[in-house]
Amino acid sequence: MNPRRKEKRRMNGRDPNFWQGLLDFLPITLVAILTFTMGFIRGVHEGGSLKKSLLGALMCTLLATPLFPVFLWIAESQGWPPIIAFPPCVFLAFLGTDWIRSKADDIYEVFIGRWRK
Numbered sequence: 001m002n003p004r005r006k007e008k009r010r011m012n013g014r015d016p017n018f019w020q021g022l023l024d025f026l027p028i029t030l031v032a033i034l035t036f037t038m039g040f041i042r043g044v045h046e047g048g049s050l051k052k053s054l055l056g057a058l059m060c061t062l063l064a065t066p067l068f069p070v071f072l073w074i075a076e077s078q079g080w081p082p083i084i085a086f087p088p089c090v091f092l093a094f095l096g097t098d099w100i101r102s103k104a105d106d107i108y109e110v111f112i113g114r115w116r117k
Helices: 018-024 025-044 050-078 082-111
Strands: none
Touching: 018 025, 025 050, 025 082, 050 082
16 A cells, blocks of 8 residues: 555544434334325325325324324333334324314314404
8 A cells, every 4th residue: 555645435524323323213204204195195085285285294294203202112111013103103193183173173263253253
């Protein structure tokens, strides 16, 4: 090896655990993708517009992402495999959008609907 030539294989300033950090976020990313897809398909199946379907899918994703670590903790504490945390998370997020929509309509009727009549 030539002593004047600089070694190009060094990783100065680079974290060797970078890829492991990305792999740690993979399950949360999968939950987000799965719930977004599920919400979008449900919105299209119900005959809603593209905008309504996208907003419903976004709401499913926003509900499921914080729920996933809770279900993962429950699965790990019970000795179940971590994959068990996916279905209830997606299911509750799927049901949650309809529940929030109905509650928002009720709140609208109570506070704003009264003055519009």
